[in-house]
Amino acid sequence: MKVSINGVEQVESDFKGDTLGAILDSMVKKNLGSYIRRMWLDDKESSSDDQEALKKKPSDIDSLEVELANLKDLVATNLANALNYLKKLIPGFEQAADLFRAGNEQEANKYYLQILDGIDWFSQVVSIIMNPDEGEMELPDADDENLQARQKKLTDLMSQMLEANQNQDWVLLADLLEYEMVPFYKDWENILTKLENPH
Numbered sequence: 172m173k174v175s176i177n178g179v180e181q182v183e184s185d186f187k188g189d190t191l192g193a194i195l196d197s198m199v200k201k202n203l204g205s206y207i208r209r210m211w212l213d214d215k216e217s218s219s220d221d222q223e224a225l226k227k228k229p230s231d232i233d234s235l236e237v238e239l240a241n242l243k244d245l246v247a248t249n250l251a252n253a254l255n256y257l258k259k260l261i262p263g264f265e266q267a268a269d270l271f272r273a274g275n276e277q278e279a280n281k282y283y284l285q286i287l288d289g290i291d292w293f294s295q296v297v298s299i300i301m302n303p304d305e306g307e308m309e310l311p312d313a314d315d316e317n318l319q320a321r322q323k324k325l326t327d328l329m330s331q332m333l334e335a336n337q338n339q340d341w342v343l344l345a346d347l348l349e350y351e352m353v354p355f356y357k358d359w360e361n362i363l364t365k366l367e368n369p370h
Contacts, residue, residue, distance in 0.1 A: 172229045173233065175237070176236075176237050177239055178236075183229075186201070189228065190225060191212075191232065195210075199239075204241055206240060207238070209238040210236065211236040212232055212234075253300070253363055254360065259289075260286070263282055263286050264356070267348050268344075271345035272342065300363075331351075
């Protein structure tokens with residue numbers, strides 16, 4: 172099997188394993204702080220989590236090309252994406268709150284559904300950024316909160332918003348959006364800015 176990493180041919184014996192999965196694991200271990208971004212088996216792109224491919228024996232593969240990338244770069248990209256996203260999400264909360272207060276429930280609910288998707292996306296990105304320490308890391312500028320504490324706070328706020336929506340209590344929903352969610356995500360903006368520029 173011919174092996175190359177980021178376009179550079181490797182000595183096959185450098186990577187031990189009876190299966191492709193084991194070989195990929197040894198590659199990542201040898202290149203600490205990296206992850207497999209893309210992979211090609213016999214010149215065909217393949218997913219690095221394709222269970223069938225991972226079980227293949229090295230003798231069944233002619234060539235393996237792997238593109239490794241640095242985890243720090245992935246985190247930095249996700250941080251930048253999350254910060255840019257907050258610039259859209261926070262005004263969305265305010266817009267939805269204004270629409271609910273104005274009695275324009277139909278339009279407000281459109282924003283509200285987009286906000287829920289946005290909250291979900293943002294939460295996934297944050298868990299990728301914070302994943303290495305299982306959410307135990309104290310967050311800068313967050314009153315000694317860690318990720319788990321902030322996630323619990325968000326879950327509480329989400330259930331209050333759901334209840335207000337089910338009860339069609341638009342004033343309460345508007346208040347939760349404006350006076351709870353906006354400050355909550357402005358805190359996230361400060362936290363992520365501090366993580367991006369720690370000095």
